[in-house]
Amino acid sequence: MAEDTLISIIDDDDSLRTALVGLVRSLGYRAHGFANAEDFIAADHADRSAAIVTDIQMPGLSGIELKLQLTAQGCVTPVIMITARGEEGLRERAFASGALCVLKKPFPAEALIDCLERALAKEPTLR
Numbered sequence: 001m002a003e004d005t006l007i008s009i010i011d012d013d014d015s016l017r018t019a020l021v022g023l024v025r026s027l028g029y030r031a032h033g034f035a036n037a038e039d040f041i042a043a044d045h046a047d048r049s050a051a052i053v054t055d056i057q058m059p060g061l062s063g064i065e066l067k068l069q070l071t072a073q074g075c076v077t078p079v080i081m082i083t084a085r086g087e088e089g090l091r092e093r094a095f096a097s098g099a100l101c102v103l104k105k106p107f108p109a110e111a112l113i114d115c116l117e118r119a120l121a122k123e124p125t126l127r
Helices: 014-026 037-043 063-072 090-097 109-121
Strands: 006-010 030-034 051-055 079-083 101-104
Touching: 006 014, 006 037, 014 030, 014 051, 014 109, 030 037, 037 051, 037 063, 051 063, 051 109, 063 079, 063 090, 079 090, 079 109, 090 101, 101 109
Parallel strands: 006 030, 006 051, 051 079, 079 101
Antiparallel strands: none
16 A cells, blocks of 8 residues: 555755655655655665655765665665756766666656656565
């Protein structure tokens, strides 16, 4: 059931994080927001999340560093990365780290919904 599915949102921008949590909840999923990757790791939500949406550029661990750390720990939760930055090679580095989707801010809600549907289709169990 969708309401049992947890989506974790990690973004240091309070207003965007709040908006994304609201969007995910409006789709019928549980959502939990984190201001940075370190708080997310400390909450131990990685393996309980059906999908993770993370900003790439944040203070502390970046979204790419977070994904690499999760992979090294054996976490297979799909990760969707978002960024306002457009420097050369950033998307490629994000995909190389294992990101399922990379969205450039601002992005339409439908783009995130599509990525979430792809992520959840890869997730065989509800968490």
